[in-house]
Amino acid sequence: MSSLHDTVHRVTQRIVERSADSRRRYLDLMEREGDRHADRNTALACSNLAHGFAASAEDKPSIATRAGPNIGIVTAYNDTISAHQPFGAYPPQMKVWAREVGATAQVAGATPAMCDGVTQGTDGMELSLFSRDVIALSTAVSLSHCMYDAVAMLGMCDKIVPGLLIGGLRFGYLPTMFFSAGAMPTGISNKEKQRVRQFYAEGKATRAELLKSEAASYHSAGVCTFYGTANSNQMMLDLMGLSLPGAAFINPGTPLRQALTRASVHRLAAITRDGNDYRPLAKCVDEKAVVNATVGLLATGGSTNHALHIPAFARAAGVQIDWNDMAELSSAVPLLARVYPNGADDVNHFQAAGGLGFVVRELLDAGLIHRDIMTVHGENLSAYALEPWLDGEELAWRDPGPSGDETILRGAAAPFAPEGGMRLVEGNLGRACFKTSAVDPERWTIEAPCRVFDDQRAVAEAFAAGELDRDVVVVVRFQGPQANGMPELHKLTPPLGVLQDRGYRVALVTDGRMSGASGKVPAAIHCTPEAVSGGPLAYLRDGDVVRLCAERGELTTTADLTSREPATMTEDLHGVGRELFAMFRTGADSAEHGASAMLAAGGL
Known part of the structure; x- marks a missing residue:
């Protein structure tokens, strides 16, 4: 087992020391809140509780008597974002799968989920970043019913995962898992898409030709296949151990995707406070997990948006990380992946070449990430150095083996570059x-x-x-x-x-x-x-x-x-609802601190 790299150790210790007071206050709050809300039958009056399960049909007796854990589902489903469209079918299925293990599930609430791809270059894009704060607030409202023993987060894209994570961390005494819907299948090549875009910019392609090209790229349900913020989100959830290993990029509507979703429900029911394997979100997202997310971002050449999101969700857990920390980590972390826009191929090709199981294994073996973190699955992060597959009809995990394509994915001993991507x-x-x-x-x-x-x-x-x-x-x-x-x-x-x-x-x-x-x-x-x-x-x-x-x-x-x-x-900041977001702009702190009005106002 490799020892931790000196730079990773040094930066982690600096973050731990800087965060000592804020992290202690956060964990104290979560312990108090967990004790207060451990039993909904004592925390809620009968009228409150009856309101909470009134529409739960066959699940009423279980919820009323706490016969089994009740999973609160926070969903970012809508039909406009291709990545989130599959989530419409998830809650009914999840309720059935919860009953298989003596649990119940309720949709606790929904969050908005805007698509930057739809709003790029328009006035609506000016609502994009602050939608993260709105999502965090919506998550808090959803969970404020205090009816739940665990949380299932249904969300994938840009501000949505950071927002869900920030909101969820304020209920960090609850075990929480993130559910992906997966990447859409590959459309036209990224090189061809880029060519048509540049031709249009030069006036050499018509709008009809551009639209045809874009529609051939973004063509079905699932997350967009380039390695932008949405897929960087999924990578970070793996590196922090907040979803089942390797669940990120499996295509929607496949037997493997359904098996992963079912297993996620079963696992979430097993890690609640009432069992013998309690894994609260507050303990999973600590200084080491934040460093792992950062290293994963750098090693894979992920989205620059996470220079904002990582400091923001870390603050929600009482952890303080800044750009100096990220830059120093980048100096020691090799670039292991070339995925569009940092290469020619998309996340489906990345997955086929070995995917995140390969990346986690290489980073662990090189001592570049922390193995000893609390994850939602397995004893530690070693469980994430594997890839999921179906052994007949049974979900299993296996070693991803060597890179299937070294133009996309390389080992830490022979990376694309000796330093990370930022x-x-x-x-x-x-x-x-x-x-x-x-x-x-x-x-x-x-x-x-x-x-x-x-x-x-x-x-x-x-x-x-x-x-x-x-x-x-x-x-x-x-x-x-x-x-x-x-x-x-x-x-x-x-x-x-x-x-x-x-x-x-x-x-x-x-x-x-x-x-x-x-x-x-x-x-x-x-x-x-x-x-x-x-x-x-x-x-x-x-x-x-x-x-x-x-x-x-x-x-x-x-x-x-x-x-x-x-x-x-x-x-003029009027139109498309921008005037409603004035309070977010007025109270926002700096980009390096996460560009959040909500976190600043909350004293986090």
């Missing part, structure tokens, strides 16, 4: 994240005059007018959480990619987000402090020379910003 860049323009795993190392350093924009539509207009046909650092400011909710700026990828393909040296600097689908263009994102609160980007002017260097961790300008007045934001 670096911290900082200087007189602030602190920001740079996703190196998606960018050719020859483009890690860009120094050029900047062109400053206040929104991405203006960038598209300047590109169409030929104003960006040169070496340029495109600065898009007033995109932070306090400004307009920190939307993703993924619509910038095709035009900036076209400029780069034309031979220009191009980079993006922004206080907004790019995307879990961040691609080949070098970008400093999540820049903090943000422009609207007086951050340095507010003082930049067209023509100022900006230097972005991932190699040396630099984000600087040669311009003298001290003698200037800051630019002011002019965007």
